[in-house]
Amino acid sequence: MASNDDTEQSGRPDDRLAELVAITGELVEQTRAHHVRAAAREKVIDNLHEEVQRLRVGEQALLLRPLVVDLQTLRNDLLRQARTVPEQLSARQAADLLESFALSVEQTLERCGCTPVRPEPGTPFSARDHRAVKVVAAASAEEDSTIAEVVADGYHDANLGRVTSPARVHVRKWPGAAAEDPPERAGNGATQQEKGEEGV
Template sequence: MTVTETEPDPTPEPEPAGDPYADALRAVHAELAEGNARAAARERVIERLHEENQLLKAGERQSLLRPVVTDLYRLRDDLLKQAAELPADFGAERAAALLESYGQTVELALERAGVLPVRPDVGDRFDAGAHRASGVVPAATPEADATVAGIVRDGYRDTVTDRVLAPATVLVARWTPAPEAA
């Protein structure tokens, strides 16, 4: 809401001297003009503070992201350098090792940002809060029912809030008893 200043009429009509209503009206008019001026000054201060707040937020966001951005551009540079220097006899085994090393570099960047990868173990109980089922496989025993049978993708947890940011994607074991012979 913007308050607009109103200028008093520069040529007020002369009022008869000693008229108490006219004096009271002039006093009210003066108070209103003074109140409008104060409100306009407050609006200018609020707008200035809002602009400063937006600048501070942008700077804070940049400060928070700086380590992650630094890690990402270093990773990009490493990837491009490695791609340019790959030998002709570069095999699948070496490619897997190289990609795994880059995965570890990204993991370190995530840790610096307060995020940890979470990999459940096969045999852990399925937890809907920490896991996302991507499929069901037959369980070998009744005890294996509703357990993690395989890991499709790691999950991620915020180290500050201890909240799951992304659940681990898993295969879930489901026990189905054999039908009884009749």
Template structure:
């Protein structure tokens, strides 16, 4: 009986050892998987931190470039506007000097000449900015590209229909591309025939039509 008992104990011990041997690899695998997961999460966190650092660096570069562009733009505007500012300063100086030296009695012709001289000074300043004034001729055909109709007036004949009756304000042309930047303000003639004239024109058309049919 003792031999039987010893054999049973030995078999039980072997079963326990086998169970322990089977469980040990599973624990190691779980530990290895956990270690790999921790490593992946750690590397992912490092990459995210590096990405944020690169993004912050890009933002700083963009801010620096924006500041540089703004500085250059302001400087360029200053360079472009400097001649205009100088001309306006000179014009103001001339106006004040003329006001202080005006005679007590000023004729109309003197006023006209004085104002025209100031207009010429302003025109030269505009030309330095690439803008040239132009004045349409009275009687010229109305052009929507160059003219802006302020009002329509009655034409005295059919030949005057659609022509410029009066120039209210000059237009301006861009010297860089020769295009109109500001249309001239004009009055435009419009021909509206009276009833008698309309009847006469209609009869003339009928007679012309009958003559062509006879031929």
């Protein structure tokens, strides 16, 4: 009986070893299969990324196509005018020629949803829509903070619904406006002075 028990006990480690080998083999196969699936997923993701990039490039080209065509037309017009400019070109003719090219660019901008904004002299200055590049003296208090001259147009984006490039203007300033303090400000100054005297 003792010899049979010894035989059974001596066989148990071999069975356990075989079981461990089988489990290890299954884990190895599962790991290999997992790596194969992961590699396949990465390949699909790479293919999708490349497809998205191609679509983006195509969309950009499609969106920019009208602008490119307008620029090509403008370039051809400039070259044609350069070859046909008369020797005796008056200032008025040169100004009309440049304004015609500016109109062509304006039409291109409008097709992109951007329209020029040119404020009228005398209208109130707005820090949101205008950029003051120079301050000039006002003839009266009524002209204070009004536009004296427009140096460059601004531009309004129809898609955003706001001015994206402020108009550059000269602003009138009444000299007396800065010297006269509002009553509230004067009162606050007196209060601060009284507080200073009390502290002394």
